[in-house]
Amino acid sequence: METLRHIVLFVHLIGFAVLFGAWAVQAFGGKREFTRLMSIGMSIAAVAGLVLAAPWGLPDGAEMNYAKIGTKLVILLVIGALLGIGTARQKRGEKIAPAVFWLVGILTATNAGIAAIW
Template structure:
């Protein structure tokens, strides 16, 4: 069961890598727009994160860190909102605001850091 939990954790980090990687390609490629790959990375990270938040396969003496789970969930929802707002602006033919675009990258890096460090 512990091996399965580590695999789900790996998939969770892969989701953030896909999200951050697709953001970095846009950021340093000069286009600065929201892509479908960002949505896919966000979905992978969200589903795997929710699977990790379930208390399955933990030893009896281990407690869940609900503050960490709540913080990461709020950040994930904000990233999703920023991606959604950026996508809507693009569909209307407007550009993505720089603060909105850079917020996606910074919050994604912060969420991945929380997953690893906290």
């Protein structure tokens, strides 16, 4: 069971890497727009994160940190909302506000930092 939990954690990290990597490509070399790959990465990270939040496969005596899980979930919902708003604006031919674009990257990095440090 612990092996399965590690596999899900790996998939979660891949989702984060896809989201942040696609954002970084656009931020530092692209047109600063949201791509489908960002939404896919966020979806992978979200589903795997929710599976990890379930209390299964934990070593004996380990407890879930629900404050951390809740904080990461709220940040994920904000990232999803920003991606959705930005993507809708792009489809209408409008530009994404720079603050929205940069906030997605900052929140994604913050979410990873919370996972690693907290």
